[in-house]
Amino acid sequence: MLKKERHDFIMRQINLHNRVLTSDLVQLLNVSEDTIRRDLQELVDEGLLYKVHGGALSKSYHSSFDDSTVYARDSKIAIAKKATNLIKDGMVILTGGGTTILELVKQLPQGLTATFFTISPLVAVELAKYNNIEVILIGGLFSKNSQVTYGGHVITQLAEIKADLCLMGTSALHPEEGLTDTYWEINQLKKAMLACSKRTAVLCISEKLDIALRLKVCPIESISYLITELDVNDDLLANYRTKELNIL
Incomplete structure (x- = not known):
């Protein structure tokens, strides 16, 4: 799976469930934990999510007063x-x-x-x-x-x-x-x-x-x-x- 496809998949999981676990993404995408950590960090750098211990959180869930x-x-x-x-x-x-x-x-x-x-x-x-x-x-x-x-x-x-x-x-x-x-x-x-x-x-x-x-x-x-x-x-x-x- 290409990196963009992984990123799209991660963002869909985030949007649906408000948060994701690194361990779950490793199994769902069949890639290494290091790969998922890099993917999450890149999405953080793009301002698309919040990285937390063991996974990531949706920005909309974490900042609910921002309707946009x-x-x-x-x-x-x-x-x-x-x-x-x-x-x-x-x-x-x-x-x-x-x-x-x-x-x-x-x-x-x-x-x-x-x-x-x-x-x-x-x-x-x-x-x-x-x-x-x-x-x-x-x-x-x-x-x-x-x-x-x-x-x-x-x-x-x-x-x-x-x-x-x-x-x-x-x-x-x-x-x-x-x-x-x-x-x-x-x-x-x-x-x-x-x-x-x-x-x-x-x-x-x-x-x-x-x-x-x-x-x-x-x-x-x-x-x-x-x-x-x-x-x-x-x-x-x-x-x-x-x-x-x-x-x-």
Whole structure:
């Protein structure tokens, strides 16, 4: 594989999953670890990503207030507009982090009266712009990679919440493998979020469909709503329409 092809592949993985591991790229591209390290450094030098220990992060994920760097922003805005229909006055909402959730917050009605718990400081800042929304940031260890709080203290706090709706982004969703992730701490965090919520909506651009990562969060049946930018009758959603979830 040519270097440009490797770089394009790496950037696609970054854009889809917000972060990549060097070890995963070595296996996926069948090249040496030194080659991947050089590739990542060249992409860093071009200003396309952030290099971190063991891999790399998306610039849009790391600098979420810069709309110009958000990958597939139009699709995420379309998803956000659909998701706002699930949110009503008086609800208790729990959110994860990520650029799709941030786009959702920006689409909320100005007069909405609700309580939002979130594990994302970036989401909390955006929510604070609404006069009638009570914002509760769940504190704990802060993940530099995922830009959310995590750990035992966070999971303990989540266990005390009874949310009407959980709004969660994802790195991968598969009709048979369900919701999956790459990192253990995020996997455990998402499980705790699901457990304390009556309903869960997964916000997912279509490029992340039919992908399974190494750690399972939950089966597809544990999700109440799947929200993509696609029409509900799109062929790409055929395998999801047979499952016990609502597609928006």
